Structures are given as C-alpha cells and as structure tokens.
Amino acid sequence: MRLDRFVSLMKERGFDGALISPGTNLYYLTGLHIHEAGERPTVLVVSSDGNYRLLAPSLYENVVRNFPATFWRDGENPYEKLAWILAEFKLSSGKLLVEDTMRADWLINIFRVGNRGFEFYPLSSVIRELRMRKDEKEIDYMKHAAKVVDRVFEELLSWDLLGMRESELALKIELAVRELSDGISFEPIVASGENAANPHHAPGNRHLRKGDLVILDYGAKWKGYCSDITRTIALGKPNERLVEIYETVKEAQEKAYRTVREGVKAKDVDAAARGVISAAGYGKYFTHRTGHGLGLDVHEEPYIGPDSEVILENGMTFTIEPGIYVPGLGGVRIEDDVAVIDGRGKRLTRAERELITL
Numbered sequence: 001m002r003l004d005r006f007v008s009l010m011k012e013r014g015f016d017g018a019l020i021s022p023g024t025n026l027y028y029l030t031g032l033h034i035h036e037a038g039e040r041p042t043v044l045v046v047s048s049d050g051n052y053r054l055l056a057p058s059l060y061e062n063v064v065r066n067f068p069a070t071f072w073r074d075g076e077n078p079y080e081k082l083a084w085i086l087a088e089f090k091l092s093s094g095k096l097l098v099e100d101t102m103r104a105d106w107l108i109n110i111f112r113v114g115n116r117g118f119e120f121y122p123l124s125s126v127i128r129e130l131r132m133r134k135d136e137k138e139i140d141y142m143k144h145a146a147k148v149v150d151r152v153f154e155e156l157l158s159w160d161l162l163g164m165r166e167s168e169l170a171l172k173i174e175l176a177v178r179e180l181s182d183g184i185s186f187e188p189i190v191a192s193g194e195n196a197a198n199p200h201h202a203p204g205n206r207h208l209r210k211g212d213l214v215i216l217d218y219g220a221k222w223k224g225y226c227s228d229i230t231r232t233i234a235l236g237k238p239n240e241r242l243v244e245i246y247e248t249v250k251e252a253q254e255k256a257y258r259t260v261r262e263g264v265k266a267k268d269v270d271a272a273a274r275g276v277i278s279a280a281g282y283g284k285y286f287t288h289r290t291g292h293g294l295g296l297d298v299h300e301e302p303y304i305g306p307d308s309e310v311i312l313e314n315g316m317t318f319t320i321e322p323g324i325y326v327p328g329l330g331g332v333r334i335e336d337d338v339a340v341i342d343g344r345g346k347r348l349t350r351a352e353r354e355l356i357t358l
C-alpha cells in the first residue's frame with residue numbers, strides 16, 4: 001500500500017508526521033478524491049508510527065467510507081478536533097511534513113491551535129521520491145491520456161480554422177478532449193500570430209489568419225493521470241524566418257528526446273535542446289525550461305531544466321517541449337510526453353511533428 005511506503009520513507013528521513021490537504025498527494029496515498037473542499041479544513045494526519053486519520057467536514061461523510069475519519073460540523077472548531085487527533089497520535093513536537101499547497105489560513109490556524117513545538121517541512125521533499133517513479137499501471141493510464149490528445153490533434157486538422165477566434169478553437173479542443181477522456185489537464189492554450197510569442201498566452205478574440213503559425217497546447221486526464229501536448233501548425237504559407245524557427249525547435253526537441261536514458265541527468269536533456277537553439281542564434285528567445293514531470297499533476301517532478309540534478313530512472317515521465325518566442329513575430333513550441341522504459345525514452349504522444357500547413 002502506498003501509505004505504508006510513505007510512512008516508512010517518512011520515518012527513514014526522520015519525520016514524525018505529516019499533514020496532507022486535499023489534492024493529488026492525498027489521492028495518490030489513499031485513493032480519496034475530495035472534490036472542492038474549498039475553505040473547509042480537511043486534513044489527513046499521518047504519524048511515523050503508521051497511524052492515520054482524516055479530518056473532514058461532515059458533508060463528506062458519504063464519500064469517505066472505510067477510511068478512519070473524524071468529521072466536524074458547521075459551528076464546531078475543526079482545529080480543536082485536529083489538536084485531538086495530534087494528541088491521540090502523540091504528536092506534540094518534532095518534524096512535520098505539510099502539504100506544499102495547503103491554504104495559508106489553515107496553516108496559520110494549525111500553528112495557533114496545534115503547534116506545540118513542531119518544525120514544518122514541505123511534503124514534496126519526501127513524497128516526490130515515490131511519485132516520480134510510475135508503475136506500469138500509471139504509465140498505462142498516461143498512454144491512454146496521450147492517445148486522446150493525439151486523436152484530438154488529427155481531428156482538429158479537419159476543422160475550418162481560418163477566421164476562427166483563438167478562444168473558440170480552445171473551447172472546441174476542450175470539448176473534443178472531454179468527449180474522449182475524464183477531462184482536461186489544464187485550460188488549452190491557442191496562441192496565433194504574434195500572440196504565439198507568449199508561451200502561456202490566454203486564448204482571446206484574435207481571429208486566425210492566413211500566414212499565422214498557431215501554437216496549440218492542451219492535455220487530457222485519464223484515471224487522474226495527465227497528458228500534455230503542443231503542436232504548432234501553419235495556416236497558409238508562413239514567412240521564411242518562422243519556418244527556420246520551426247525547424248530549429250523540431251531539431252532541439254528530437255535531440256533532447258534522444259538524450260533521454262536511464263542514468264542521464266535531467267539537466268543534460270535540457271542542455272541538448274538549449275544547445276541546438278543557442279547554436280541557431282535563438283538562445284535568448286527560449287525563455288523556459290525544456291520540460292516538466294507529468295503524472296497526477298500536469299507539472300511535477302522531475303523538472304527538465306538547466307539546474308535539475310535528478311538522475312533519470314525507469315518509470316519517470318515528463319515532457320520535452322522546447323520553444324522559441326520572438327516578440328512581435330510569433331513563436332513555435334513542440335511538446336511530447338516521454339516515459340523512461342527499459343532504460344530509454346519512449347514518446348507517449350505521437351502526433352505528427354513535421355510542420356503541417358493547412
């Protein structure tokens with residue numbers, strides 16, 4: 001059981017307990033999916049003795065079944081109940097791991113009511129070691145999520161894109177992804193023309209025109225696991241500089257992919273992509289890391305950046321997505337999801353990478 005492995009690791013690293021709020025870590029460890037806890041304090045308390053109990057608002061009584069839980073009702077003080085659980089588990093001081101994304105107001109109240117000399121540390125510092133290596137079932141789910149985005153790419157090539165607003169295309173992509181999967185892994189990015197110079201452009205009212213390069217970046221979820229793909233397509237003949245940029249990004253992406261091996265550092269994969277782009281004179285226009293880990297979260301460890309010392313291992317899954325973004329002109333990004341399998345990188349997303357001109 002994942003929770004047992006987590007407790008062993010926590011103990012090995014000298015931690016006394018953990019406080020885990022709803023999100024992908026809670027799901028990973030327990031299978032509990034707490035949707036929209038919002039402002040209502042909801043915390044899994046785990047002790048290094050192997051005790052665990054979820055504190056949750058009473059509206060989850062019918063969801064949290066067969067799992068040790070204490071519920072609080074409106075009008076009760078949840079932090080008092082949390083203090084009781086800590087006392088029951090004999091957690092009164094020591095080193096506590098806390099969910100990185102826990103709401104600040106919960107944390108402040110935990111400090112006030114429950115803190116009797118704890119030192120707090122980010123949960124990610126320990127759980128990353130478990131989550132970074134996916135098992136076969138997790139990789140199968142990711143393969144399925146990757147197939148969905150490949151299919152949607154094929155499908156969208158048949159749509160009448162000229163004249164469509166970015167926001168309309170983003171919505172159509174979202175609907176197509178939802179049709180084939182459990183949902184989107186993030187809001188699609190559709191960035192056309194000069195808007196493509198912004199890697200995280202929010203799709204807006206711009207109409208797609210002849211001569212545009214259009215960055216399409218979207219993802220699906222399957223059984224909780226994410227895919228994330230980017231392709232850049234041309235509408236009509238683009239200018240020659242953009243074609244040169246496209247070919248440079250494609251080469252950088254391929255070189256980085258070929259660098260993926262068990263035992264190689266993540267930063268070497270980044271360096272491979274960055275080297276190609278710098279040699280072509282576009283180094284200063286590659287303004288982000290080469291990739292990020294992918295799994296239950298769309299951004300997780302291992303990050304594929306210039307300073308990432310993580311040594312790649314079988315079961316690791318991440319994106320490779322170099323890009324070049326020239327203000328006033330536009331941009332190109334090509335992204336695949338990759339898993340390390342049998343010592344080598346294997347693309348999970350397989351959509352066409354040659355420049356498609358519609």
Ligand SMILES: CSCC[C@H](N)C(=O)N1CCC[C@H]1C(=O)O
Pocket residue numbers: 186199200217218228229230288289291292298321335
């Ligand atoms: C979760 S929104 C961004 C999704 C996108 N695929 C992505 O991860 N990136 C786009 C630019 C680089 C990269 C990133 O690290 O944010």
